[in-house]
Amino acid sequence: MKISINRLKKYIALEQSTDQIAEMLTQSGLEVEGIEKFESIxxxxxxxxxxxxxxxxxxxxxxxxxxxxxxxxxxxxxxxxxxxxxxxxxxxxxxxxxxxxxxxxxxxxxxxxxxxxxxxxxxxxxxxxxxxxxxxxxxxxxxxxxxxxxxxxxxxLIDVGQDEVLEIGLTPNRADAASHLGVARDLKALLQKEICLAEESSLEKETNGPSITVQVENHKDCPRYAGVVMTDIKVGPSPDWLQNFLKSLDLDPINNVVDITNFILHDLGQPLHAFDADKISEGQIIVGKLPKGTSFVTLDEKERKLSGEELMIKDLKGGLCIAGIFGGVNSGVSEETTSIFLESAYFSPDITRKGAQFHGLKTDASFRFERGTDPNMPVYALKQAVKLLQELAGGKVASEIIDIYPEPVKDFEVDVEYGHINRLIGKKIETTEVKRILESLDIQVQNETETGFKAIVKPYRVDVTREADIIEEVLRIHGFEQVLLSENLNTDYLAEHPVKDFDKLQYNATSLLAGQGFSEIITNSLTKPVYSAKSGYLDPAKDVEIYNKLSEDLGVMRQTLLFSGLEVLAHNINRRQTNLRLFEFGTVYQKAETGYAEGVRLGIFLTGNSREESWIEASAPYSFANIYSAVVQILEKLGVSPDSVEVVESAPFEYGLILKAGEKILGSLGLVQKSLLKLAEVRQDVWFAELDWDLLCKKASGVKKYAEISKFPEVRRDLSLVIDKEISYNSLEILAKKAGGRLLHRVGVFDVYQGDKIPEGKKAYALSFHLQDQENTLTDKVIDKTMSKLIQAFEKETGALIRT
Structure with a gap:
């Protein structure tokens, strides 16, 4: 959101520099992300x-x-x-x-x-x-x-319009600050100065014009609707000051009528809409809904099919405007317009949000309506716009102001205790200071006692409805930096030693992967319910469904990182970036027997070629070895060794491995099934690993172990074993380390064979055994004895045939 310093100075006397104002606003919760210099030339x-x-x-x-x-x-x-x-x-x-x-x-x-x-x-x-x-x-x-x-x-000689513009990263809760007036209200409290706000004057009918009547069919969707008819409108360019104001906010001036409505929107936070009064059938405005499937052409000349749930401004012939979102092409102001009906309303945030989401429309008006505008602003804003139309477009008021407001929105009443303010802020703030801050924010203090009071909050502060919200208002104006830390800090705790730094563990893993050419991604925790329904291994009953979902595509919380990562792969592959290595630390969610369960996972993705083709060597696609290597290096970095490894040939993998620590699953890795790739519209092989990061961090040793390098040489011996297909290398490695004792330094496999030279249902492994003693040079006798133990263990435990 952009805010003009020149316009702010119309509301409040600012003696501070723009940098100082930006710092004050940031400290109070309106983060200024940048300052831009604007020049009309x-x-x-x-x-x-x-x-x-x-x-x-x-x-x-x-x-x-x-x-x-x-x-x-x-x-x-x-x-x-x-x-x-x-x-x-x-x-x-x-x-x-x-x-x-x-x-x-x-x-x-x-x-x-x-x-x-x-x-x-x-x-x-x-x-x-x-x-x-x-x-x-x-x-x-x-x-x-x-x-x-x-x-x-x-x-x-030539007037150069100059301004400084604040870029504010507005948080969703601060709908009240989505205007120059809203920002000026915060500065009023911070600087303890008054705002210069134009008085609301009465408007007198100046001439006769088209007769317009208004009917609101559902006051829940439209609690307040106001409007006025103006004639003798001369549509043309806006004056330089108005054009410069809009340009400073990155808006293109259109004509004086539209520019005035945009000015009021950004100045007061109240969206307006001007209809060509002569295009309103029989002078009847109806605020209601149209049947599902009705065609409606918006100002961008796109035909849209209505859902039947969005609120519409219509006449006897059909739709004129999607209320609070976007106008219709046939009812807007053009160069030939001479009479207008100017609308100023308060629409329900819920109905506006649903309509904007359904049509994929995000406008300046919907941005404000769906967060909550000020229900007390429509008539005031309407009168300010009329004054400008009289001045800049020659317009004349041709009707009384229509204001349909059957049930005024009430102020919020919040009970507050002084003790709670001091406890939550962590510092005693004098009651006089609390009252001063709240009153400077237009929050009235009533029924005050020694222990507390009742706060009366205007409805434009949609985010201040609880005691904690009131306390937050006090703190952000008083100043977060005013809450000092005690000189003597202490705490009592019980913890394992050495203490694990989980952030450091994640940083180390991130550095390892980034150093290998992986790129980190961050994806949405919301995902499509179709993934769990059609995956074949996720339980749809465990989906955590969003009650106020924005769309069906973002209807549930993800149970796995797989599909959000596949969507990233599909996006890149469709743009000819086919060789990818990505990773993500993200949270997954499930329904549990008692409530909900969530946990952090590390997802690793490989697709395409591990190296590009060149004149030296051909391209090489990623393989199981690449994904396995990445996982092993992560485990080694954390100092975690799986107790067992199981081969898996079921969803989500064509084939892969499951790594276990006892009965708990550390993670899994393998080649993703084609059916799952199709769900995410990925058209090439993907290798994927998902590790339980929470469990890995708990298992991480936290201490690096070092050993002196042996002065004595290492000896290698090889064995060739014929074993059953079902026996995994991991089980052989565990058995070897148990039988080989302290002399067996490491085990490796350098060849695997399955074919017509060995019996059906069998496979041959060629294993290497590296023996070393830290204290003596190994003799042939000791080596032969160790290898004999290994052979006996393999024959007895696995039924292996030792090939010679």
Whole structure:
């Protein structure tokens, strides 16, 4: 959200610098993310001066160029080569001096330098309108009619609108601050100054015009609806001050009527809509709904099918506007409009949010209505808009103000205890200071006693409805930085030693993966219910469903990181980024026997090629070894070893492994099933691993163990075993370490064979065994004894046939 400093100064006297104002607002909860300088003319005409052409002669080496000398207020005139056909002696012109930067209406900016043009020196540039960004004309240089001295800055002749604009990252709860008035209210409390707000004056009917009646079918969806008819409207461009205000907020001026409604929206936070009164069938405005499937063409000329649930502004022929969201193409203001019906309403946030979500429309109006506007603002804003229409469009009031407001929205009443304020803030704040802060925020203090009071909150503060909200208001104006830490801090706790730093563990894992070329992703915790319904391994009954879902596609909380990651892969693959390695730390959710369960998972994704093809070697697709290697390195980084590894050939994997610690699953990895890839519209193989990060952190040793490097050499021996297909390498490794004792340093597998040379149902493993003693050189006798133990263990426990 953008806020103009110039406009804020219309509400409140600001003596502080823009940086100081930004700091104050940020500390109070309205985070200023940036400050931009706005100039109605880019560059502010800096380096542009008024000059007088003293001489003008034909260029000796170019037919279309002229040699001029121009007085720009310096001791000697400046020689300038000019290509304009209308340049002549005696003219007053605008000159860009050497070093000035020009920002033309079209094209990139450029700097003026001293140059030689066709052999003649040129020290500046006599400018045309478009070269200065003043317009689009390039017929010739701009000739002035002025008595200002030569050398006078152009900004003294041409008004340059300048402003500083705050970029505020508005949080969803602060709907009240979505306007210049809203921000000024906070500054009023912070600076202890009064706001200068225009008084609400009565409007008198000036003439007769089209008769408009209004009928509201459902006051729950539209608690308040106001409007007025104006005639003699002359649609045209807005004045410079209004256009500059809108441009400073990155809005394009359209015409005076539309610009005024946009001004009121950003100034007061009240959206308005102007209808061409002559296009309203039989002068009847109806606020209600239209049947599902009804076609409606919006201002962007797109035909939309109505859901039947959105609130519509309609007449006897059909829809005129999607209430609070977007106008219709057939009822809007055009250059031919002379009479308007100006609408100012308070629409239910729920009905607006649902309609905007259904149609995928996010407008400045819906942004405010769906968060909650001020139900007491419509008539005041309407009157301010009418004044501007009278002044800028020649409009005349042609009706009394219509104001349908059968059940006024009540103020919030909140009971507050002083003791709770001091306890939650962590500091005693004097009762006089509490009352001053609240009253400066338009929160009345009533029924005060020694222990507390009743706070009366205006309904535009939709986020202040509880005691904790009142306390937060006191704290943010009093200042978070005013709550000092005690000089003596202490705590009592029981914990394992050494204490595990879970953030550091995650940082270490992130650094490891990033160092291997992985990119971290962050995806939405909300996902599609179809994933659990069609996955074949997730239980739809365990989905945590969102009650106030924005759409069916974001209807449940995810049970796994798989599908949100696949959506990222699909997005990139569709944009020809097919070789990807990604990871994500994210939370997953499930219904449990008692309430809900959630936990952090680490998801790892590989797809495409591990290396690009080149003249040295061919491309190589990712394989199981790549995903397994990534998982093993994470486990080694954490100091965690799985107790067992199980082969799996069921969803979500074509084939893969499950890593266990006792009966608990540390994680799983493998090749994702084609049916699941199809659900996420991924059209290439994906290797995926999902690790239980919470469990891994608990299992992490927290202490690095070191051992002295042995002075004695390592010995390797190999064995070839023929075993049943069902026996995993992991079980062989565990058995070997048990039988080999302290001398067995490590085990490896360097060949696996299945084929016609061994019996059906069997496979052959070639294993390497690395033996080492920390204290002595191994003898043949000791080595043979150890290998004998290994062979006996394999034969007895697995029925292995040792090949010789």
């Amino acid at each position: 880019p560059g502010g005409l800096e380096g542009i001066v008024i000059g007088e052409v003293l001489s003008c002669e034909k260029h000796p080496n170019a037919d279309k160029l002229s040699l001029t000398t121009v007085d720009i207020g310096q001791e000697t005139p400046s020689p300038i080569v000019c290509g304009a056909p209308n340049v002549a002696k005696g003219q007053k012109v605008l000159v860009a001096t050497v070093g000035a930067t020009l920002y033309p209406t079209e094209g990139d900016s450029f700097q003026i330098k001293k140059a030689k043009i066709r052999g003649e020196v040129s020290e500046g540039m006599i400018c045309a309108e478009d070269e200065l960004g003043l317009g689009k004309s390039h017929d010739g240089i701009l000739v002035l009619d002025t008595d200002l001295p030569n050398g006078t800055p152009a900004a003294s």
